[in-house]
Every structure is written in C-alpha cells, then in structure tokens.
Amino acid sequence: MSDEAYIAIAWIATFSSVGLYSLWVVLRGRKLSRMVPPDERRWL
Amino acid sequence: MHEALLVMKKDLRLEWRSKVGIGQVLPFSLLVVLLFAFALDPERGVLERVTSGLFWVVVLFSSVLTIERAFSVEANDGIFDALRLSGMAPAAIYAGKVAALTLQLLVVEAVLATAVAVFYDTTWRGPVLSIGVAVIATLGIAGAGAVYGAIAAKLRSGSTLLPLLLLPLLAPVLICATRGFEVALGREAGPGWPWAALLGIFSAVYLTLGALLFRPLLEDA
Amino acid sequence: MTVDNTIPTPTGSATPSGSAASAGGGAGGPMSTSSTATRVLGTISLVGIAALVLFGLVLSPPDAKLGETVRILYMHVPTVSTAYLAFVITAVASVMYLWKRTEFWDLLAASSAEIGVLFFALTILNGMLWGKITWGVFWRWEPRLTTTAVLMLTYIGYLAVRQIPNDTRTRGTVSAVIGIMAIINIPITHKAVDWWRGLHQERTIFGTVNPEMRGLQLFSAYLGLTVFMVLFAWLLIHRFRVAWLTERAADVGVDAAIAERRAERPSGAVTTPAEGGAS
Amino acid sequence: MEHAVHLRDAVTLLGRFPALAGVDLDVARGEVVLLRGPNGAGKTTLLRLCAGLAPVSSGTAEVLGVDLVARRAGVRRRVGLLGHATFLYEDLSVVENVDFWARASGADVADGRRALDRLQVATRLHHLSVHSLSAGQRRRVSFAAMLARRPELWLLDEPHAGLDANGRDIVDDLVREAASVGATVLFASHELDRAGDVADRTVEVVGGTVVAHDDGGRSPDEVAARA
Numbered sequence: 165m166s167d168e169a170y171i172a173i174a175w176i177a178t179f180s181s182v183g184l185y186s187l188w189v190v191l192r193g194r195k196l197s198r199m200v201p202p203d204e205r206r207w208l
Numbered sequence: 209m210h211e212a213l214l215v216m217k218k219d220l221r222l223e224w225r226s227k228v229g230i231g232q233v234l235p236f237s238l239l240v241v242l243l244f245a246f247a248l249d250p251e252r253g254v255l256e257r258v259t260s261g262l263f264w265v266v267v268l269f270s271s272v273l274t275i276e277r278a279f280s281v282e283a284n285d286g287i288f289d290a291l292r293l294s295g296m297a298p299a300a301i302y303a304g305k306v307a308a309l310t311l312q313l314l315v316v317e318a319v320l321a322t323a324v325a326v327f328y329d330t331t332w333r334g335p336v337l338s339i340g341v342a343v344i345a346t347l348g349i350a351g352a353g354a355v356y357g358a359i360a361a362k363l364r365s366g367s368t369l370l371p372l373l374l375l376p377l378l379a380p381v382l383i384c385a386t387r388g389f390e391v392a393l394g395r396e397a398g399p400g401w402p403w404a405a406l407l408g409i410f411s412a413v414y415l416t417l418g419a420l421l422f423r424p425l426l427e428d429a
Numbered sequence: 430m431t432v433d434n435t436i437p438t439p440t441g442s443a444t445p446s447g448s449a450a451s452a453g454g455g456a457g458g459p460m461s462t463s464s465t466a467t468r469v470l471g472t473i474s475l476v477g478i479a480a481l482v483l484f485g486l487v488l489s490p491p492d493a494k495l496g497e498t499v500r501i502l503y504m505h506v507p508t509v510s511t512a513y514l515a516f517v518i519t520a521v522a523s524v525m526y527l528w529k530r531t532e533f534w535d536l537l538a539a540s541s542a543e544i545g546v547l548f549f550a551l552t553i554l555n556g557m558l559w560g561k562i563t564w565g566v567f568w569r570w571e572p573r574l575t576t577t578a579v580l581m582l583t584y585i586g587y588l589a590v591r592q593i594p595n596d597t598r599t600r601g602t603v604s605a606v607i608g609i610m611a612i613i614n615i616p617i618t619h620k621a622v623d624w625w626r627g628l629h630q631e632r633t634i635f636g637t638v639n640p641e642m643r644g645l646q647l648f649s650a651y652l653g654l655t656v657f658m659v660l661f662a663w664l665l666i667h668r669f670r671v672a673w674l675t676e677r678a679a680d681v682g683v684d685a686a687i688a689e690r691r692a693e694r695p696s697g698a699v700t701t702p703a704e705g706g707a708s
Numbered sequence: 709m710e711h712a713v714h715l716r717d718a719v720t721l722l723g724r725f726p727a728l729a730g731v732d733l734d735v736a737r738g739e740v741v742l743l744r745g746p747n748g749a750g751k752t753t754l755l756r757l758c759a760g761l762a763p764v765s766s767g768t769a770e771v772l773g774v775d776l777v778a779r780r781a782g783v784r785r786r787v788g789l790l791g792h793a794t795f796l797y798e799d800l801s802v803v804e805n806v807d808f809w810a811r812a813s814g815a816d817v818a819d820g821r822r823a824l825d826r827l828q829v830a831t832r833l834h835h836l837s838v839h840s841l842s843a844g845q846r847r848r849v850s851f852a853a854m855l856a857r858r859p860e861l862w863l864l865d866e867p868h869a870g871l872d873a874n875g876r877d878i879v880d881d882l883v884r885e886a887a888s889v890g891a892t893v894l895f896a897s898h899e900l901d902r903a904g905d906v907a908d909r910t911v912e913v914v915g916g917t918v919v920a921h922d923d924g925g926r927s928p929d930e931v932a933a934r935a
Contacts, residue, residue, distance in 0.1 A: 165561075167496070167497050167498065167562045168497065170501075170558045170559075170561055170562050171486075171497060171498070171500045171501055171558075171562075173558060174500075174501045174504050174505075174554070174555050174558040174559070175482070175485075175486065175500075175504055177551075177554055177558075178504045178508065178551050178554070178555065179478065181547070181550075181551060182547070182551070182660065182664075185544075185547055185664070186663075186664060186667070189462070189664065189667045189668050189671055190461065190462065190463070190667060192671050193461050193462030193463070193667060193670055193671045193674065194460065194461040194462070196462075196671060196674035196675060196677075196678050197459060197460050197461050197462065197674060198460070199674075199678045199681065200674050200677040200678050200681065201677075201681070202458030203458065204677045204680075205458050205459050205674065205677070206458075206459060206464075206670070206673075207533060207669070207670070207673050211812070214808065214811055214812060215812075218797070218800070218804075218808050221800065221804065222797055222799055222800060225799040225800060225837065226799040281797065281799075285793050285794050285795060285796060285797075285798065286791060286793025286794075286795055287793075287795055287796075287797065289756075289759075289761050289789065289791075289793070289795070290795035290809065290853075291812075292760075292761060292781070292784050293759065293761075293784045293785070293787060293788075293789060293813075293857075294784075294785075294809065294812040294813045294857075295784060295785030295812075295813050295814065296812050296813075352610065355606060355610060356610075359590070359603050359606065359607070362599065362603065363590065363593050363595065363603065364593060364594075365593060369586070369589060369590065369593075372582070372585070372586045372589060373583075373586040373590070373607065376579050376580075376582035376583040376586065376614075377583055377610060377611070377614050379579045379618055379621070380614070380617045380618045380620075380621035380622075383621045383622065383625045384621055387624075387625060402624065403624075406617070406620060406621055406624070409617065410617050413613055413617070414610070414613070417609065417610065417613060421527075421606045421609065421610070424527050424602050424605070424606065425602065425603070425606055426781075427779075427780075427781040428598055428599065428602045428763075594723055595723060596721055596722060596723050596763060596765075598763050679724060682724060683721060683724055683726060686724065686725065686726050686729075687719065687726040687729040687730065687916075690726045690729040690915050690916045690917075691729045691730065691915050691916070691917055692915065693749075693914060693915030693916075694914045694915040694917060694919055695914070695919075
C-alpha cells in the first residue's frame with residue numbers, strides 16, 4: 165500500500181465516519197421529533 | 209475532623225473483623241506475583257527488568273478490589289442512606305474512607321514488596337524515594353478510587369464499571385510510580401523526585417477534588 | 430397538507446433534504462432537529478470540507494520534512510483539537526450542572542462527550558495511519574498516541590455510565606463528577622506520558638500546527654481547524670437537540686405511566702388533602 | 709401550627725416508573741399517622757421522600773420546613789428512617805454499630821446504650837456481631853440506632869414486622885412517647901388492629917397517591933392538645 169493510499173484512507177475514513185454519525189444524529193432527531201408534542205421540541 | 213476519624217476507625221475495624229483485605233486481597237496479589245513469574249519465565253532475567261512495573265500493576269488491581277469492597281459494604285443494607293441521614297459532612301466521610309483505604313493499601317504494598325523481594329530476588333534500594341513514591345501514589349489511588357467507589361456502589365452494574373472508570377484515570381500514577389521505583393532501584397538514571405512531584409500533584413488535585421465532589425454524590429445520587 | 434403530529438404518524442412531512450418543511454414555525458413545530466442556525470452551519474461546513482479537500486490534498490505542496498504525510502496532519506490536528514474542545518465543554522457543563530442542576534447542562538455535557546469520543550477515535554485512526562507511513566507500523570508508544578488512547582478510555586467510561594438505566598438526577602450527578610475527574614486527568618497524563626516517552630524526541634505528528642509550515646500548508650492547516658470547529662458546532666446543536674428530544678419522548682411515556690399508576694386506585698376515590706389536625 | 713409534612717401533588721420518578729404519582733398529604737407536628745395500602749402502592753417511597761432520600765420529580769414537598777425540591781439533604785439530619793434495610797454493618801457488633809451511628813449523628817454513646825436498653829436488647833447480645841442475630845433482634849438494634857439520634861420526624865416502614873409481641877408493645881410505647889414530646893410519626897403497617905389505636909389518623913395509599921382520609925379514632929383537638 166503506497167503512502168498516497170494511506171493518506172486517502174485517512175481522509176475518507178475521517179469524513180465518512182463523521183458523515184455517518186451526522187446522518188444517524190439527524191435521522192434520530194427526525195424520528196424523535198415526531199414522538200414529542202410540538203411545544204416541547206426545542207429547548208429555547 | 210473527628211467525623212473523619214470515626215469513619216476511618218469504623219472502616220478499619222470492619223476490615224479487621226471481616227478480614228477480607230488480609231484474607232482475600234493480599235493472597236490475590238501474591239497469586240498475581242506468582243502468575244507473572246510463570247508467564248515470564250524467571251530464568252531469562254525478564255522478571256528482574258519488569259519488577260517495579262509488575263509491582264504497581266498488582267497494586268492497582270488490588271486497590272480496585274479493596275475499593276470495591278470498601279464501598280459495597282456501604283451499599284448493601286442501605287447503609288448509604290444511613291450515612292446520608294447521619295448528617296456527617298460528606299468531605300469528612302470521604303476523608304475517613306480515603307484514610308482507611310490508604311492504610312489498607314499500604315499494608316498490601318508492604319507485604320507485596322517482601323514477596324517480590326523473595327520471588328523476584330529484588331534488593332529494594334533507595335528507601336526514601338520508594339517509600340515516598342509509594343505513600344504519595346497510594347494517596348492518589350485512594351483519593352480518586354473513593355470517588356469512583358462511591359459511584360460504582362450506587363449504580364447497578366457498578367462493580368464491573370469500577371475498573372473501567374478507575375484504571376484509565378490511574379495511568380499517570382502507574383507510569384510515575386513505576387519510574388520512581390526504577391530510579392530508586394538504580395535501574396534508571398536521572399533524578400527520582402520529578403516523578404514523586406508529579407505523583408504529588410496528582411494526589412493533591414484528586415484529594416481536593418474528591419472532597420468537593422463527594423457532596424453531590426452523597427446528596428443527590 | 431397539514432400534518433397532524435400530535436399522534437406520531439409514520440409519514441412525517443419532512444422533506445428528504447436536511448431542512449424540514451415547517452422549520453421553526455408552522456402548525457406542528459419543527460419536524461426535525463435542524464433550524465436556520467444548523468442550516469447555515471451545515472452549508473458552511475460542506476463548503477469548508479470541499480475547500481479543505483481541494484487545498485489539503487491538491488493545492489498545498491508536500492512538506493520538506495514530512496513529505497506527503499503532512500496531508501494527514503490536516504485531518505489529525507483538527508480532530509484532536511475538536512476532541513479537546515468537546516471535553517472542555519463537557520467539563521464546564523458538568524460543573525454548571527452540579528451548580529445549577531438544570532437538564533440543559535447535563536445534556537450538553539453528554540452530547541459534547543459523545544462527539545469528543547468520536548473525534549478522539551478519528552485522531553487515533555489518523556495517528557496510526559500516519560505511523561504506518563512514517564514508522565512502517567501502525568502503533569508505537571509515541572507520547573501523543575498513547576495519551577489519546579488512555580484519555581479516550583476515561584471518556585468511554587463516561588459514556589458507559591450514562592447507558593445505565595437510572596433516574597436523570599442520579600445519572601446527571603454521576604456523569605458530571607466523572608466529566609470533571611476526567612478533564613483534570615488530561616494535563617497530568619500528558620505530562621506523565623511526555624516524561625515517560627518524551628526522552629528521545631522522535632519525529633512526531635502531534636502538537637499544534639508546527640511553525641515551519643508556510644503559505645498554503647499553513648493555510649490548509651488553519652482551514653482544517655476552522656472547518657472542523659464549524660462542523661463540531663453543527664454536530665453539537667443537532668446532538669443536543671436529539672438528547673433533549675429523547676428526554677421529552679421519555680417524559681411522554683412518564684405522563685402515561687403516571688396516569689396508568691393513578692388508575693390503580695379504586696374508581697371514585699378522591700384525594701382530599703385534609704388539613705393536619707383539622708377534621 | 710406549621711406542618712411537619714406538607715406535600716402537594718408530589719411525584720417521584722424512580723427511573724421512568726412513577727412510584728409516587730401526585731401525593732397530597734399534610735401531617736401536623738406531633739401527629740401519628742398510619743399509612744395503609746397494598747404492596748407496591750408507594751408507601752416506602754413516600755417515607756423515603758419525606759426523609760429526603762427519594763427525588764421530588766414534580767410538585768411541592770416541604771418537610772420540617774425544608775423545601776425538598778430545592779435541597780433535600782437539609783432535612784436528613786432531623787429525620788429517623790426505619791426501613792427493611794437494617795442500616796447496620798453485619799461484621800460489626802451490636803454495640804459498635806449503635807455507638808457508630810449515635811456518634812455519627814452527633815449524639816453520644818450513652819444515648820445509644822440507653823436506646824438499646826429501651827428496646828430491651830439483652831446485654832449478652834451487645835458484643836455479638838450483627839450477622840449472628842435473628843431478624844427480630846436486628847430490627848430492635850436498628851430501631852435503637854435510630855432512637856439514639858432523637859429525630860424530630862419518625863418514618864417507620866412496617867415497624868412491627870419481624871417483632872414478637874413484646875417487641876411490638878415496646879414500639880407502640882416508643883411511638884406514643886415520641887408523639888407526646890412533640891415528635892411526628894409517619895408509619896406504614898399491615899397490622900391494622902394494633903396500629904389503629906396508636907395512630908391519630910389513618911391514610912390510604914394506593915397507586916402512588918394518598919386516597920382516603922379517615923380519623924383513626926383520635927379527634928383532632930386531642931392531637932392539638934397533646935402537641
């Protein structure tokens with residue numbers, strides 16, 4: 165595996181894991197938003 | 209202050225009566241010393257190089273057992289609630305527990321040191337440094353351990369959680385105490401006091417922090 | 430199409446793109462954790478990431494000393510800095526929780542810690558990949574890598590404690606205590622590991638952006654830092670709202686449980702708080 | 709006359725389970741109130757709430773003038789709780805336990821010994837370790853440990869359980885005596901016949917709430933006169 169390959173893996177792994185985590189958070193947010201009465205959805 | 213002494217005396221008497229420390233933790237630590245010898249094949253001189261490291265790893269394991277025991281005794285029979293109702297200052301209870309833990313651990317370390325001297329034929333040198341390091345490190349272990357012991361006693365799956373919470377936190381103690389011992393044994397050049405100093409910072413910080421954090425732990429959790 | 434969202438209907442009206450149809454206002458209130466603020470931060474992060482890829486991988490030259498591996502630095506420095514920022518936020522929020530006792534601080538501490546652990550994991554990943562190129566081996570007891578690994582374990586302990594079913598107050602207090610104990614450990618462990626491994630200064634990727642970098646490299650490094658900070662802010666807002674919604678969703682269950690619990694009473698019994706002593 | 713216990717719509721969540729689902733209760737100082745109700749109705753949680761040990765998730769809760777929502781630790785020193793847990797160290801002896809708990813709460817050793825005598829714990833038992841005692845004896849020792857602290861508010865969770873006839877008489881006398889010197893007693897019991905004549909008032913606890921209020925045969929002015 166050449167150096168460039170490892171560098172690519174580093175970048176791809178970092179962004180994809182952050183991406184996956186973000187997706188999980190946003191989707192969970194959507195799912196939960198439907199289960200909570202409207203006035204309590206936001207902390208503010 | 210007398211409350212802290214009261215708690216310490218109670219803990220030590222409890223330990224003396226139930227003999228869990230001497231009866232179970234001490235033999236366990238000696239057992240681990242032997243196991244390491246089996247694992248590391250004494251002939252090849254490996255043991256001699258890793259003595260202080262093994263010593264402190266065994267001390268950490270023993271302290272997890274001792275701390276878990278010291279607080280599980282409070283947890284069953286609802287004694288935590290009684291402590292809360294007693295009106296004793298949380299910091300005093302904390303100080304009493306830490307003092308009792310420190311003494312118990314020092315006893316374990318003393319016996320362990322002799323065992324290591326015999327089995328690994330280490331000649332302990334630099335008593336001032338090694339005893340100083342041992343006392344300061346044990347205070348740090350007991351200081352941080354008491355806080356996590358209280359947490360573990362309160363949570364359902366606490367006893368399996370205590371090592372996961374405590375041991376990573378004690379990593380610096382393990383490093384500094386081991387290096388301090390290496391210098392004391394003359395196996396490592398350089399001054400020994402910086403290691404003791406860093407241990408001192410660790411212990412001082414976590415003893416004060418523990419005293420402060422014990423109040424919310426006792427009051428709310 | 431008005432959405433009746435008091436009853437959790439599966440067909441939410443949220444459009445597939447990040448923005449919800451009725452963001453903020455609207456009859457049913459926000460249908461997801463996004464808001465104008467997160468949309469702004471979201472777009473900035475996306476643009477920033479694109480710029481970072483462009484500058485980090487394409488435009489900036491390889492480093493004189495580090496060679497191509499400097500490009501991993503653009504991933505590495507931001508992730509470790511963001512992780513430390515996250516844990517500082519957790520510690521501050523934990524102290525505030527012990528003082529103010531409001532749910533906001535507890536949930537902020539938890540959300541920040543979770544993101545922090547994710548970024549720590551990425552830091553170690555990048556460190557190991559960098560190690561593979563530079564040392565030819567994934568792991569070496571190199572000061573920073575070791576410290577990061579140990580510190581990550583303390584925060585995994587933090588997250589483990591929060592998984593244990595408990596009432597929110599106990600869980601909050603215990604997590605706050607661990608959050609504070611763990612943050613103090615960071616400088617001490619750094620120092621201990623430095624002294625322990627730092628005797629022979631080998632080439633190390635860690636530390637802040639090293640000063641020799643010039644021009645585009647320096648720019649890429651700082652670009653990476655800002656992009657990850659914005660990304661962290663975006664993530665934290667979303668994660669906090671998810672945590673907030675989780676509690677509220679649980680509360681919905683609680684109201685039902687309370688009603689159910691009160692139904693255990695024989696019907697017709699009424700609770701009249703008699704004045705003490707007065708008949 | 710300020711209430712010893714003043715609860716309005718008090719809810720206690722243990723995890724997600726509403727052990728108390730909106731309790732309204734007022735207990736005057738010096739009053740002896742019996743909590744009746746099926747198992748799992750929330751009697752124990754109600755007692756623990758008054759002791760400042762259970763969280764007040766919502767509603768108002770004031771015990772001995774201390775607002776439990778703000779700082780529930782404030783009331784603990786002045787409260788005595790006798791629960792199913794013995795609050796005793798199994799490996800320590802009877803005397804060591806009582807001495808420790810007496811001195812821990814600021815009383816002195818003599819109070820502890822007097823309490824032991826009041827509970828008629830035979831002196832030969834004094835130096836036995838607690839784990840070798842019978843349940844009834846253990847109950848007397850933990851009652852003595854509580855008595856030594858001279859609490860203002862007694863919270864007894866089935867005090868008669870595990871005691872023989874003589875033991876129950878002692879408990880009843882102690883309760884009457886405590887009420888006569890102005891202490892307030894809130895106790896849960898299933899022995900309704902015996903408990904009935906000790907209590908000034910009986911309160912029904914069902915489904916985590918306090919339901920029926922009927923007088924336990926003691927008219928309020930009698931209570932007022934005695935307080």
